[in-house]
Amino acid sequence: MNSELLIKIFEAFTKKDDELFYKIAWDITEEEKRKKHHLLAEQLKRILTENSVTLHKNYSQEIPPIPRDNEKGFRLLDVKKFFLDWDDVVLAKETEEILRQIVKELEEEDVLATYGLKPKQKILFYGPPGTGKTLTAKVMSSIIGYPLVYVRFESVISSYLGETASNLRKIFDYMEKGKWVVLFDEFDIIGKQRDDPTEHGEIKRVVNNFMLMLENYEGDSMIMASTNHPHLLDIGVWRRFDEIIYFGLPDKERRKKIFEKYLKVMKKDKIFDFKKISEESDRFSGADIEQVCIDALKMAILRGKDFVSFNDVKKAISKQKQKMQAKKVIKYE
Ligand SMILES: Nc1ncnc2c1ncn2[C@@H]1O[C@H](COP(=O)(O)OP(=O)(O)OP(=O)(O)O)[C@@H](O)[C@H]1O
Ligand SMILES: [Mg+2]
Incomplete structure (x- = not known):
């Protein structure tokens, strides 16, 4: 490895400068790739991305405390930073175009504002399992440069039913505290048809609550939700999103x-x-x-x-x- 990079990474570590540490780690990965050490480069990349450090452990000053469920003390969300790029997910051309357009709108937010327009902000991903929905949200978070707030719906709902609405409130309050890409992953549970007779009344109330919060949200974050059960989502759900993107099986x-x-x-x-x-x-x-x-x-x-x-x-x-x-x-x- 290049000795200059080695020195820099040690310095970043001692200064506790995580951003710098990541940047250099990334440069090292790129260097290994250039040297055609593909296996090593892939391994390094995996460590930096999939096992990406949970920010709140390392950036305690910048990341507000993670809200928890009152009843069981579960964390309601996780904040992570990813360092991925467009080539980390192989998407259909049209899908990638739509996503790039969303990023562009955000980049040109000020220009749009002069015409009274706002960038798209609430995006729904749907499609079969394993087609890259969650991965794409990580890529988008990397490219936009906002950390990913990851909300797994199950953890919000599976706790005491009475607590669920307050959990949602806590998540939306948290969103106000920064600029994030917020992923409501495996959103099915809350998107279940509101008048599905098998659903408990409480869940229906929570769904309505969520829809209202989503509709009224005017903060700076990019909100994404993902599901693989589109038929479980009723019209009310679709209406709340600025863009709905289908992730199909690859051709x-x-x-x-x-x-x-x-x-x-x-x-x-x-x-x-x-x-x-x-x-x-x-x-x-x-x-x-x-x-x-x-x-x-x-x-x-x-x-x-x-x-x-x-x-x-x-x-x-x-x-x-x-x-x-x-x-x-x-x-x-
Ligand atoms: N289009 C793709 N390009 C590259 N890798 C992919 C793609 N789709 C899936 N993968 C691989 O499969 C893994 C799982 O994909 P991912 O979790 O993004 O699927 P998902 O659509 O969110 O599925 P689910 O609906 O089950 O949550 C990814 O981390 C990636 O390694
Ligand atoms: Mg997923």
Whole structure:
């Protein structure tokens, strides 16, 4: 590793400058990538992104205390910072265009304001599991540069029912305290049809409450919600969002790009054919493909090889198909 970077990262650590630390760690990752140390670069990147540091532990001065559920003391949200880019998620071209437009609107907020216009701010992601909804919210948070406030609805609701409305209030109050990308992930539970007879009256009240809070929200944060049960959302829910984005299963071309992305850390054998594996993975989600790639990479590593074999990928695809069959994957399209 470049000795200059090594010195800088030690300095950032001793100064407790986390922003600087991350920036240098990122430069080191980029340097390793340039040196074609793909495996190492990927590992470093993973450490920096997926296990990204929970900010409130490290930035206690900047991040207001995390609200908790009164009854059980659970944290109602998490604040994390990600360092991802557009190429970390392989999206349909139209989807990426819409998302880039949202970022652009935010960047040009002042110009829009001179015409009395506001950037889009409340976005709903829907689509089958494993298609990159949560990942995209992390990418958006990275690009916009606002930390991600991650709200898993289950933790808000699964606590004492009587507490739920107050939990929501706490989350919205928290949102007022900064500029965030707020992700209401797995929003299904609250978006369940309000007049669904199986729902408890309390939940219905909470849903109405949430809708009102969402509608009245005028703060500076970008709000995203994600669900894979669009049929559970009633008209009232849709109306509250400025943009609704569908995350579909990837087509052949996109599957090929996802395979390439997750297999780029290793060389391939001579008969390797990306086109074939893309064809054989019809109806696979991004997450399914990632799993196949991990399986195939492991097979290579455990065999002591430094290249991925085409047949191993094919085997991993068959295994994944069996798993998907077992799970009786819900068909969307
Ligand atoms: N389009 C994609 N491009 C690249 N990687 C993807 C894509 N979709 C999924 N993945 C991989 O699968 C993982 C899981 O995806 P993610 O959690 O974003 O799915 P999701 O749409 O939020 O699913 P769920 O509806 O079950 O919450 C991602 O972290 C990523 O590693
Ligand atoms: Mg998700």
